[in-house]
Amino acid sequence: MTTYSVPVIIVGGGLVGLSAALFLNRQGISYLLAERHSRTSIHPRARGFNLRTMELYRNLGLEQAIREAGASLSKSKGMYTAETLAAAELDLPQNGVPESTLRLMNPFVPNDDISPTRGNRCTQDGVEPLLLQAARDRGGDLRFSTELRSFRQDRDGVTAELVDRATGTASTVRARYMIAADGAKSPVRQALGISMTDEYSHGFLINIYFQADLRDMVQGREFSICNIMHPEATGMLVAINNSDRWCFHAPYDPRAESPEDYTPERCKELIAKALGFTGLDIQILSVLPWEAAEGVAERFQAGRVFLAGDAAHVMPPTGGFGANTGVQDAHNLAWKLAAVLRGHAGPGLLETYEHERRPVARFTAKQAGLIAANSMLSLFKGRTEGTLANVLVTAMGYRYKSTAVLASDECEAPQDQPEFHAAPGTRAPHVWVGHRSGRISTLDLFERSFVLVAGPDGAPWRIAADTARKRLGIGIEVYLLGPDGDLSDPDGLGQEAFRLSPGGAVLVRPDGFVAWRSDGVTDDHEQELVPALVQILSRESGGHSTQDV
Structure with missing residues (x-):
């Protein structure tokens, strides 16, 4: 073996x-x-x-x-409710869905101020x-x-x-x-x-993945979901490519029937009724039972x-x-x-x-x-x-709480609007800055090592970071953020987003989350940074590490 x-x-x-x-x-x-x-x-x-x-x-x-x-x-932006797809008013915006619900459910809305993507x-x-x-x-x-x-x-x-x-x-x-x-x-x-734990069932469904050419019906009126209310084919029709691939989710009771009862013939009958069109060539690609648990x-x-x-x-x-x-x-x-x-x-x-x-x-x-x-x-x-x-x-917009985050407060993340102001435990802010004759997002700096983002007067943090590298054997990059810094921020938007004082610093973990911050009011930057890293990394001491991969 x-x-x-x-x-x-x-x-x-x-x-x-x-x-x-x-x-x-x-x-x-x-x-x-x-x-x-x-x-x-x-x-x-x-x-x-x-x-x-x-x-x-x-x-x-x-x-x-x-x-x-x-x-x-x-182009799939609509959520509709109708007896059949043929009866759905796809020319109307999001029929039957409250605007408040749409706002809460839509994870694809553009947010240029908080993300580069x-x-x-x-x-x-x-x-x-x-x-x-x-x-x-x-x-x-x-x-x-x-x-x-x-x-x-x-x-x-x-x-x-x-x-x-x-x-x-x-x-x-x-x-x-x-x-x-x-x-x-x-x-x-x-x-x-x-x-x-915290178990709860929202229902059992059969997910029928099928092929049917509906381009003539939906072209220019592409939708995401259509809630089908047909008395003999209640379910949820979901667009897969807004052309010929779709999923139909039909409720079923596992106490009275099994997934095997959903034969290709039965699935075709359900889909035909849900669509409301005659003469369609419907091909069943797969049938998958699942629980909305x-x-x-x-x-x-x-x-x-x-x-x-x-x-x-x-x-x-x-x-x-x-x-x-x-x-x-x-x-x-x-x-x-x-x-x-x-x-x-x-x-x-x-x-x-x-x-x-x-x-x-x-x-x-x-x-x-x-x-x-x-x-x-x-x-x-x-x-x-x-x-x-x-x-x-x-x-x-969630906020981590653990020994890998050093926070001076226990505030919870707000639920009405995400806040990205470099609070320990939150995802570091996105700001467009100048760097090496180019334009990057601050998020592009993270992922491979710890990053210390310091204010325009934060040069002492470079020395502190160098000490941390040598003493702990870790990677840590330092960038000064300001009009003439490593990260050019002529309008001060970066300093505002990171809530950086001129001599302050924000330590970002390799996953892009803020681990610790300092207002820079100190005579010993090393004594602030190194112990913080020791605690974040669960190190027993500040001695040099050894590689074991």
């Missing part, structure tokens, strides 16, 4: 697993990814990526490719092949048709037993850590004995194993948060694994993954449930306890 040794094994090659692979690669960490299926998803599943997720894919150099893959959905509609089966190819092009070890049969962990790592489903060949992988991105029914989570794992970490994506949390699709939350899980975890594997941080840093991401998952799942209760999507049963937040707050 062949044995492999690798820093990280990723179980699951869906959207979250592939994203984790790319984020680890960006941090310079090798991995092995095992996916039991022979290829990426053949079902559309998720249909959009919010502002924060597109920022992450932008940093990976994949933004344009994802936009091109989703071009056919770019925008959300994008694209189906999961369109994005996953792009991520897979990018990971392979960047030297990743990705093994499809490879199933995790068992695993065990000890104080030094995880031993995983794999089998090639095509050949039956078994192999053993020894890894320092494991990321379980193996879906809502996660065998890894079950093996660890981790239960789900809400729940969060009681733990995101068990020893050296970490849960991410649907393995860690499930939520109804309203708001489009599920896949996005999973991608952001992987991004939060990747830099922490890299720091610990290199010896730059203590294992306590890894505990902050759960401390930071689990509260976000709980809040996000509840928001998705509230949107289900307050929207016009009658398929979903919702619970109404709680307050609906602005969709951008849910998507990216």
Whole structure:
């Protein structure tokens, strides 16, 4: 039996697993990814990526490719309700949907003031092949048709037993850590004995992915969702390419019927009634039962194993948060694994993954449930306890609280409007600045190492950062922000966004979140910065680190 040794094994090659692979690669960490299926998803599943997720894919150099893959959905802006699609008034804007609901549900609205990019509609089966190819092009070890049969962990790592489903060949992988991105029914989570909490079911549905040429009907009147109220074909019609690919979500009662009852013939009859057209050639591509469930794992970490994506949390699709939350899980975890594997941080840093991401998952799942209760999507049963937040707050306006964030206050993130003013625990602000004869977003500075953004009089922070590099053995970049700084900010918009005093500084983590800030009123910049980094990195001392990848 062949044995492999690798820093990280990723179980699951869906959207979250592939994203984790790319984020680890960006941090310079090798991995092995095992996916039991022979290829990426053949079902559309998720249909959009919010502002924060597109920022992450932008940093990976994949933004344009994802936009091109989703071009056919770019005009899908309407949500309608009618007895059939033929009866829908697609020429009217968003019929039957309150404006307040639209604002709360739309993660794709342009927000040029807070981000260098925008959300994008694209189906999961369109994005996953792009991520897979990018990971392979960047030297990743990705093994499809490879199933995790068992695993065990000890104080030094995880031993995983794999089998090639095509050949039956078994192999053993020894890894320092494991990321379980193996879906809502996660065998890894079950093996660890981790239960789900905050569980609630918004209903069971059959997702019928079908082909039917509706271009003559929808051209120039492209829509996203049509809530079908036909008495014999109630459901939700969802655009996949606004041409000949669609999904119809029909409610079903698992106590009275099973997915096997939805034969191709029955599915065609349902769809024909829902569409309201005669003579259409309808081809069933796949049928997928699913539950619009809400729940969060009681733990995101068990020893050296970490849960991410649907393995860690499930939520109804309203708001489009599920896949996005999973991608952001992987991004939060990747830099922490890299720091610990290199010896730059203590294992306590890894505990902050759960401390930071689990509260976000709980809040996000509840928001998705509230949107289900307050929207016009009658398929979903919702619970109404709680307050609906602005969709951008849910998507990216959250605030981390952990030992990897040093904050002088315990303020919660506002729910009516996201705020990006470099408060510790929040995503660092986006500002367009001049740099090396070009124009960049401040977000372009982050991802690979710690970054210290200082005010125009912040030269002493360069010396402090140099001391931190030597003493802690970590990477840390310093940029002065001001009219004549490394980051040219002639109008002072950057200083205002970062709330920077002339001698102040903001420390940004490799995931783009603010870890700490100083007003610069000190005679010993080193004594401020180095202890802050020691605490953030869960270091037992300020001594030099050793690499262990």
